[in-house]
Amino acid sequence: MNLMTQTGLHNGEYILKTQLGTGMFEITYQATHAQSGETVVIKTLGETLRQHSEFDQFKQKFLELAARLKGCKHPNLVQVLDYFEEAGLPYLVMELIEGETLAQLIQTEVLPEPKALNWIRQIGGALSVLHKADLLHQDIKPENIRRRQDSESVVLCGVAITYELTAGVMPNHAILSAGYAPPEQYNFETPRTKATDIYALAATLYYMLTGRPPLPATVRAVLHGSGSDGGASAKAAAQEEYRLFSKNLQQHQSQVSPAVKEAMWRGLALVAQRRSQTVEAWLSQFYIHKKVSTPELPSFAQRSGVKPPAQNSLKLNSSGNETLQPSVEEKSPTFQSPLAEDLVTTFKIPPKETSSAPKKPKLPKTRSPKASAEPNTTTKRLLPVKALLVTGAIAASAGLGFGLALRLNSPSRAGSSLLHSEQSFPRTSNWPMSQPGS
Numbered sequence: 001m002n003l004m005t006q007t008g009l010h011n012g013e014y015i016l017k018t019q020l021g022t023g024m025f026e027i028t029y030q031a032t033h034a035q036s037g038e039t040v041v042i043k044t045l046g047e048t049l050r051q052h053s054e055f056d057q058f059k060q061k062f063l064e065l066a067a068r069l070k071g072c073k074h075p076n077l078v079q080v081l082d083y084f085e086e087a088g089l090p091y092l093v094m095e096l097i098e099g100e101t102l103a104q105l106i107q108t109e110v111l112p113e114p115k116a117l118n119w120i121r122q123i124g125g126a127l128s129v130l131h132k133a134d135l136l137h138q139d140i141k142p143e144n145i146r147r148r149q150d151s152e153s154v155v156l157c158g159v160a161i162t163y164e165l166t167a168g169v170m171p172n173h174a175i176l177s178a179g180y181a182p183p184e185q186y187n188f189e190t191p192r193t194k195a196t197d198i199y200a201l202a203a204t205l206y207y208m209l210t211g212r213p214p215l216p217a218t219v220r221a222v223l224h225g226s227g228s229d230g231g232a233s234a235k236a237a238a239q240e241e242y243r244l245f246s247k248n249l250q251q252h253q254s255q256v257s258p259a260v261k262e263a264m265w266r267g268l269a270l271v272a273q274r275r276s277q278t279v280e281a282w283l284s285q286f287y288i289h290k291k292v293s294t295p296e297l298p299s300f301a302q303r304s305g306v307k308p309p310a311q312n313s314l315k316l317n318s319s320g321n322e323t324l325q326p327s328v329e330e331k332s333p334t335f336q337s338p339l340a341e342d343l344v345t346t347f348k349i350p351p352k353e354t355s356s357a358p359k360k361p362k363l364p365k366t367r368s369p370k371a372s373a374e375p376n377t378t379t380k381r382l383l384p385v386k387a388l389l390v391t392g393a394i395a396a397s398a399g400l401g402f403g404l405a406l407r408l409n410s411p412s413r414a415g416s417s418l419l420h421s422e423q424s425f426p427r428t429s430n431w432p433m434s435q436p437g438s
Contacts, residue, residue, distance in 0.1 A: 003029065009091065010084050014042060024048050024175055025162035030096065040081060043092045049165070050089075058165045062090040065135070065161050072133050077126035078157040097157060099149045102142035102204070106211055113256060116208040119145075119154045121283060124201060126156040128279045131194050138163045138192065140200035141180045142207055179203055179213025183221055183270055195272040198282050202267025202275075209256065210248050214268055215241075221270060259286050 003009075007016045013034055020028040020041070026049075029042045049058050066083035069092075073079065082093035102119075111119070123145060130137055137159050144158030176185055182199035184190035203214050214220075223241060245265060249256050263285035269275045276282035 009042070009086055014040065014093065022046065025166065039096045041094045041096050043094070044089050049162070059090045061165050062161060065164060066090070066092045068133055068135060069159060072129050072135065074126045074129040076122040076153065076155055077129055078155055097146045097148065097155045099146045102145040102147070102154065105147060106142065106208065110211045111208045113209065113260060116205060117260065117286060119208065120201065120205045122154050123156050124279045124283050127197055127201065131279060136164070136192055136194070137197050138185070139177065140197055140204055141177045142204060145204070178216040181217060182272065183217045184272055186218060193272060194279070195275040195277055198267050198275050198279065201282070202264050206264055217270065224270065
């Protein structure tokens, strides 16, 4: 029996406003928190499960899953706020996400590859939180992804609790989403794993880029079944499907990077073991062609000690929005996980070398202040001055000594010493004289 509006639940804490939807296994209401006035979404089990002989088992498992979901917190995952039991029925309270679904946004045009990858990384981060809590979503599709109003942040909603409740008990083929559900969801005997959600995640990315879902898994299985002998016919069927896959991409996207194309194709593998087994491993395939950073030669500013002016950079905050932040200091690039971030590391490539031989990067020398090159430079400048002074001193000393020797050894007569030898001159009578009148 459906509840009436204005009905109070959980001792009047929540007031029902309207019924949002009725499914085979669950009913969804919009309600208001009486104390805070916050609008919330409340889910409970549908009439089909209420009338089932194993209803008590369903109710207990519903409350257990609700408790585990409440502990899963991520900005791109719808938050479970509360859970309780009243009048024999279990209830789950979640936040209301205002905004359009991904299916509504792509009705007009498909997304460019960078934007699609940004959103798929956000959803992948939310899905990773569920997987770490040993939970599966099992219903990832564009209708269960909403973009928050006035932002570029998307939120994963619609965790399929009832799929987990009825697994192996009741058939759920009628409520599976064709194109997004992998083959194992159509078979009770095949276990569901993290790879089940990765198939739906890859199909959602395909929808973002083309505006249409992939072929349903049941149809693809029939196409591959025509070559069930495992020989040339099976290989031909796989090649033909890949050709159609590539053709659909090219019709809507003029340029799809090879890494993205290959990651989608691997994520849509019909055999679960051939898909990536974790979200992180699947997302990492988008980066297989990214170059590894190499050390750079120090710039002139680094060698001279002049710091470059600070520049602003765009970074993603926790909600997926780009914010302008000033960069404090330039640092060497570091390798990060493809999820953090959200995912946006910049690698620098050094300029091409002109010679073929590899050159070792020259690192700036570290010098202690006031104690490196100044003493050596001063000594070199003073060497010529010192030499000139020494030479002058020696010359002055020699001159003084020579003068003193002359004065102290003055002779009493000529020729008494070596320095005062006797000089002879011709007689004056022999000197030529000019004749008068000549």
